[in-house]
Amino acid sequence: MREVAVIGVGLTSFGELWTKSLREIWVESALAALDDAGVDKVDHITIGCMSSGLFTGQEHLASLLAGELGMAGTPAGRVESACASGGLAFRAGLAEVASGLADMVLVTGVEKMTDVDGADATYALGTAADQEWEGFHGITFPGLYAMLAQMHMQRYGTTIEQLAAVAVKNHANGMLNPHAQYHLKVDVDTVLRSTLVADPLHLLDCSPVTDGAAALVLASVDTAKKLGKPIIKVTGSGMATDTISLAARSDLTSLEAVRLAGERAYAMAGKKPADIDLVEVHDCFTIAEIMATEALGFFKLGDGGPAVERGDTAIGGTIPVNPSGGLKAKGHPVGATGVAQIVEVTTQLRGEAGDRQVKGAKTGMAQNMGGSGGSSIVHILEVE
Amino acid sequence: MREVAVIGVGLTSFGELWTKSLREIWVESALAALDDAGVDKVDHITIGCMSSGLFTGQEHLASLLAGELGMAGTPAGRVESACASGGLAFRAGLAEVASGLADMVLVTGVEKMTDVDGADATYALGTAADQEWEGFHGITFPGLYAMLAQMHMQRYGTTIEQLAAVAVKNHANGMLNPHAQYHLKVDVDTVLRSTLVADPLHLLDCSPVTDGAAALVLASVDTAKKLGKPIIKVTGSGMATDTISLAARSDLTSLEAVRLAGERAYAMAGKKPADIDLVEVHDCFTIAEIMATEALGFFKLGDGGPAVERGDTAIGGTIPVNPSGGLKAKGHPVGATGVAQIVEVTTQLRGEAGDRQVKGAKTGMAQNMGGSGGSSIVHILEVE
Numbered sequence: 032m033r034e035v036a037v038i039g040v041g042l043t044s045f046g047e048l049w050t051k052s053l054r055e056i057w058v059e060s061a062l063a064a065l066d067d068a069g070v071d072k073v074d075h076i077t078i079g080c081m082s083s084g085l086f087t088g089q090e091h092l093a094s095l096l097a098g099e100l101g102m103a104g105t106p107a108g109r110v111e112s113a114c115a116s117g118g119l120a121f122r123a124g125l126a127e128v129a130s131g132l133a134d135m136v137l138v139t140g141v142e143k144m145t146d147v148d149g150a151d152a153t154y155a156l157g158t159a160a161d162q163e164w165e166g167f168h169g170i171t172f173p174g175l176y177a178m179l180a181q182m183h184m185q186r187y188g189t190t191i192e193q194l195a196a197v198a199v200k201n202h203a204n205g206m207l208n209p210h211a212q213y214h215l216k217v218d219v220d221t222v223l224r225s226t227l228v229a230d231p232l233h234l235l236d237c238s239p240v241t242d243g244a245a246a247l248v249l250a251s252v253d254t255a256k257k258l259g260k261p262i263i264k265v266t267g268s269g270m271a272t273d274t275i276s277l278a279a280r281s282d283l284t285s286l287e288a289v290r291l292a293g294e295r296a297y298a299m300a301g302k303k304p305a306d307i308d309l310v311e312v313h314d315c316f317t318i319a320e321i322m323a324t325e326a327l328g329f330f331k332l333g334d335g336g337p338a339v340e341r342g343d344t345a346i347g348g349t350i351p352v353n354p355s356g357g358l359k360a361k362g363h364p365v366g367a368t369g370v371a372q373i374v375e376v377t378t379q380l381r382g383e384a385g386d387r388q389v390k391g392a393k394t395g396m397a398q399n400m401g402g403s404g405g406s407s408i409v410h411i412l413e414v415e
Numbered sequence: 416m417r418e419v420a421v422i423g424v425g426l427t428s429f430g431e432l433w434t435k436s437l438r439e440i441w442v443e444s445a446l447a448a449l450d451d452a453g454v455d456k457v458d459h460i461t462i463g464c465m466s467s468g469l470f471t472g473q474e475h476l477a478s479l480l481a482g483e484l485g486m487a488g489t490p491a492g493r494v495e496s497a498c499a500s501g502g503l504a505f506r507a508g509l510a511e512v513a514s515g516l517a518d519m520v521l522v523t524g525v526e527k528m529t530d531v532d533g534a535d536a537t538y539a540l541g542t543a544a545d546q547e548w549e550g551f552h553g554i555t556f557p558g559l560y561a562m563l564a565q566m567h568m569q570r571y572g573t574t575i576e577q578l579a580a581v582a583v584k585n586h587a588n589g590m591l592n593p594h595a596q597y598h599l600k601v602d603v604d605t606v607l608r609s610t611l612v613a614d615p616l617h618l619l620d621c622s623p624v625t626d627g628a629a630a631l632v633l634a635s636v637d638t639a640k641k642l643g644k645p646i647i648k649v650t651g652s653g654m655a656t657d658t659i660s661l662a663a664r665s666d667l668t669s670l671e672a673v674r675l676a677g678e679r680a681y682a683m684a685g686k687k688p689a690d691i692d693l694v695e696v697h698d699c700f701t702i703a704e705i706m707a708t709e710a711l712g713f714f715k716l717g718d719g720g721p722a723v724e725r726g727d728t729a730i731g732g733t734i735p736v737n738p739s740g741g742l743k744a745k746g747h748p749v750g751a752t753g754v755a756q757i758v759e760v761t762t763q764l765r766g767e768a769g770d771r772q773v774k775g776a777k778t779g780m781a782q783n784m785g786g787s788g789g790s791s792i793v794h795i796l797e798v799e
Binding site for chain 1: 416465466468469471475478488491496503510542654656671675790
């Protein structure tokens with residue numbers, strides 16, 4: 032397998048971008064990544080997007096966006112794994128370069144979520160759950176994650192204050208990220224006094240509805256060296272699925288797809304949790320961050336909540352989690368999230384993260400997840 | 416790059432499968448392919464599907480379908496490039512095996528199109544066009560392809576009888592395919608007397624709305640040999656895009672994405688048009704088959720229509736086109752089509768196509784296309 036490196040990153044501001052269309056924000060991030068890499072063409076484009084059909088009435092993004100970028104002709108494809116679509120776009124680009132089918136790939140993610148009203152956005156997001164056994168009966172994602180949280184609290188004694196501490200940390204990190212949707216400092220009390228959405232999850236336990244796009248340029252390490260770019264190598268890639276419906280799982284207190292994907296990424300990279308200097312995890316809800324850090328082996332089962340309260344996951348802690356602000360504060364344009372996570376990891380490994388820099392970071396991880404843990408994709412990147 | 420082979424194929428019957436759900440038809444085709452390959456697990460699953468969100472209210476097929484197959488845990492991902500989604504699923508599986516990220520991949524395509532009414536199906540299919548510059552103004556795909564046909568007729572003198580001859584041939588081939596949606600013999604007069612949908616395209620110039628699923632097992636050639644399976648090697652893979660809207664193209668009388676994708680596949684395989692023994696092309700409308708055979712170099716521009724009338728593209732002709740019956744008669748479950756094309760090519764190269772067998776076929780091609788030619792993916796397969 033050929034060695035692959037990230038040589039360029041680009042990101043739009045995340046937020047409610049009502050004056051811009053999907054194609055505009057995608058092109059903005061793509062041009063930023065190409066500019067950062069110092070290249071003006073690629074062999075292949077991958078696009079992570081969960082549901083442009085339901086959110087904007089537009090499929091066939093491969094053709095639309097290659098053309099909008101002025102690159103009609105270039106091979107392009109869209110991938111989808113609900114909110115893990117961005118991670119899948121990265122994996123697809125990795126496979127193209129690692130195989131030699133392509134030498135340079137523009138890996139992108141995008142979602143334009145605010146062109147429909149709230150009920151339609153909730154419906155679109157709900158298509159990531161099992162529609163026959165979950166969605167059609169009325170449950171939506173806050174409800175599904177609330178069930179995971181309830182089980183975790185009962186099994187391990189996780190508290191609502193620990194959940195809130197995730198939001199407090201990620202909002203604090205988001206204050207340091209100019210691309211973040213929210214620059215809003217919150218404390219535990221603010222979170223617990225926010226509207227109860229699905230017990231025990233309050234409004235501030237939930238990631239927001241967001242417009243945004245993210246992009247990366249991947250190249251073979253040989254090509255990257257010829258271009259003289261900083262080499263951030265992709266050393267681990269792991270994917271896994273789990274049953275889509277919670278009802279079909281034997282245990283709701285751990286995320287099996289995340290554990291498996293992490294295990295596969297660690298094995299490929301020859302790394303263990305202690306080797307990771309920072310991790311971006313998929314905190315679509317605060318409980319998801321706690322469960323992800325456990326599934327990835329940073330803490331034993333049940334210790335994810337206390338770890339946040341101890342400050343272990345803060346920038347400067349033993350394993351900084353979501354220095355970008357995470358989905359919680361940076362925002363969660365679902366198809367873009369997995370790519371944006373790797374933009375952050377790359378930025379950190381380059382030492383270019385400014386006030387939120389994790390000092391001396393040499394090895395980083397990104398964990399992206401679809402649905403209520405029905406799919407997960409984990410990548411490990413390293414400074415050469 | 417590691418050598419890759421198709422070692423198993425599976426297909427549902429194509430048609431209006433009102434009593435079966437998306438997950439049921441997908442599992443049926445997947446089990447058939449696994450059974451044909453003689454394996455009971457894979458390292459990775461790819462799923463081509465254009466718009467399960469709009470057709471069935473269900474995204475996140477990777478998680479749903481891996482679980483339904485009893486393979487929760489296995490890495491899986493969905494890809495989309497409108498009606499070229501199946502071809503993209505094959506490319507994604509090829510990249511996984513060629514890179515060594517996976518050793519055996521289940522490549523699948525599926526679309527359940529008849530769970531919505533006709534207007535909603537037309538809307539869903541329309542999302543493959545540029546919604547801002549085409550769809551929102553009222554044009555649908557028969558109209559877009561009718562414009563291509565009008566231009567081709569004006570430039571090259573292509574006739575409505577030549578268009579009809581494509582339908583006549585493909586329906587004749589479909590009579591020989593037990594999986595085909597239609598077993599209906601038509602003649603030129605039947606086609607020309609069918610309802611005019613968008614001048615010059617009649618109802619029988621158009622592919623139907625179809626439910627169906629198709630699956631393949633891909634493996635490294637080394638693994639295939641150990642399993643003792645017949646080796647059908649993937650020797651060429653080419654992809655390309657074009658602008659999504661017709662208005663942005665400089666010439667409407669040729670399909671540039673098809674030409675480029677074909678050129679790339681030929682180059683990778685070291686083949687030329689004269690080396691191909693049979694081809695499955697994307698005949699979503701009869702004009703599309705004529706234009707595809709020209710773009711792939713089987714006939715010079717303008718000779719695609721006369722070639723059909725001469726019988727060159729019949730089984731037994733100089734280059735048999737769509738021996739399966741094509742999208743026209745076999746049916747067009749949009750996400751499944753690209754995979755089903757390669758099922759047919761593999762079946763032909765194995766010499767197992769029964770009454771529609773192209774005698775002595777050693778090298779075959781499949782050409783899949785999205786939208787009005789906004790994306791195309793071409794593969795070349797060869798008997799070892």
